[in-house]
Amino acid sequence: MPISADANMEIDRETHLVRNISASSTHGLHAPADEDEDAEHKKLMDRRMHAQATQGNVDSFIKILGSISSEKDLQHSEILCQVSPRKNTCLHIAASFGHHDLAKYIVRECPDLIKNKNFKGDTALHIAARKRNLSFVKIVMDSCPSGSGASQDVEKAEPPLLGIVNKEGNTVLHEALINRCKQEEVVEILIKADPQVAYYPNKEGKSPLYLAAESHYFHVVEAIGNSEVEERMKNRDRKAVHGAIMGKNKEMLEKILAMKLVHQKDKDGRTPLHFAASIGYLEGVQMLLDQSNLDPYQTDSDGFCPIHVASMRGNVDIVKKLLQVSSDSIELLSKRGENILHVAAKYGKDNVVNFVLKEDRLENFINEKDNGGNTPLHLATMHRHPKVVSTLTWDKRVDVNLVNDRGQTALDIVLSVKHPTTFHQALIWTALKSAGARPAGNSKFPPSRRCKQYSESPNTDKYKDRLNTLLLVSTLVATVTFAAGFTMPGGYNSSDPNVGMATLLMRNMFHMFVICNTTAMCTSILAAIILIWAQVGDLNLMDTALRFALPFLGLALSAMSLGFMAGVYLVISNLHWLAIVVFIIGIISLVSLLVPFFLLFLPCKSTNRILRHISYYPFLILVWASKSPEMKRED
Known part of the structure; x- marks a missing residue:
């Protein structure tokens, strides 16, 4: 049977350790004085046994076994119970390499060995199942006597054998299903041998029934459903329906629902409807709602109903469906007194916010307060969701100056941040200011703290670093454009009457080159001079210098780009297609340069509606650009 690279590496490491330990004993080294250490040393597998177990030759294995038995005066069973440094027995090693015949012999010689665990808590059956070698599992189990010791029938195998779990809480059946083993006959035999195992949850709370439902293993689910299990065992499996929902398969979900597990809650109090609403499985939500005895108003441990969970995840179609089926869902509140708009604003789900704002029947939600007196705008501001804040502030029905129980408006929340400022906070502040938001006069925060973020002087060294960077850029632009002024494209005339004059002086593109180059220089x-003035150390002057120098530097970079395009176009104009290509690339590059540069000045905080409209799309671009990769993946 082919051996995986991982298995080879693991066995090589173990063989190396066994050789070192065994070699020390065979070369006459003294045994440790401590009796416990000596006993532990005797439990270690002889390197020759380890090597034969990896090779899988039964005759050679038996020969080595007899030889070691004679040398050390040990019973065969005692030798077979010895372990490698990773607590693997010969049976574990045979399972790793798929040596079926050797495994049969080892189990016949020492049946109890099949229950031994290695340092990961795996039995040999766990290892075989993980390698999708369930035929090995069947062979080993067929070779193992039943609990009474009288039968070799796998269906009567000792039940505790299949119930043994490793450190992950996985049984053999778990491992088989996790590793996508498709040997249907053997999986079904495992279920028939001990049906209760199908309902054992592992450390993740997933039972074999959950895994089968998630992976669309219909034959496994059917076998589990046909087995007779006590009701108390079924009650242990609280997430089987969740697995069917996770798999998003209608037929599978119907099968699981027929097993009457739909009312089970997981450890967090979530029902299957919560779970379907969370992952956005609309068809599953509809199927669950069709259950006559289903309660769509059950809450989880956070006090969230399924409609709150859908809002939290941004699944607007689920929200619509739940409102359609039970219109009184709009009145449901969480433990914190939050409606669906509160939840959507808190978790930054602008699609749900837009849906609520467009629904006339939900108009009362817009300025509603939760148990802490917070409106959706307060919550969006607290949790730094600039897009939601912008969406809310564009709606005229939103009162941007409402105060919560702490006497704060949304703008107060931004200003009360202890440490300045993330870019998201700056965007939120801009959105609120442009909507006419004001700080509250009765805020419970002292003015010195509320304004700390924007009144405290910034760090001088950080400002100087920014200034020096911009000064370096402006100096480089000036140097390049100065040099270009004396190396004109096309060169100079060397004969009368125009000695020293540019040869391409009368060309339109040459005029553009000269104007752009001069403007850039x-x-x-001018930007460099302003930035030099800012070096005197006055922070107010530094701030003013930055505001004036940036536009000049932007103009210089744009003019330099245009000048380069004009100069190159000029000297290759005889090759028409190449000149056109250069012109197009230049225009695209110029636009690409101007867009991010103008975003430095937009959006503005003015309440003027025209300026707000101009700033709208730049604001959205900045929100998108400032998202972390994790946030983008979640969205």
């Missing part, structure tokens, strides 16, 4: 020098 002058504005970059």
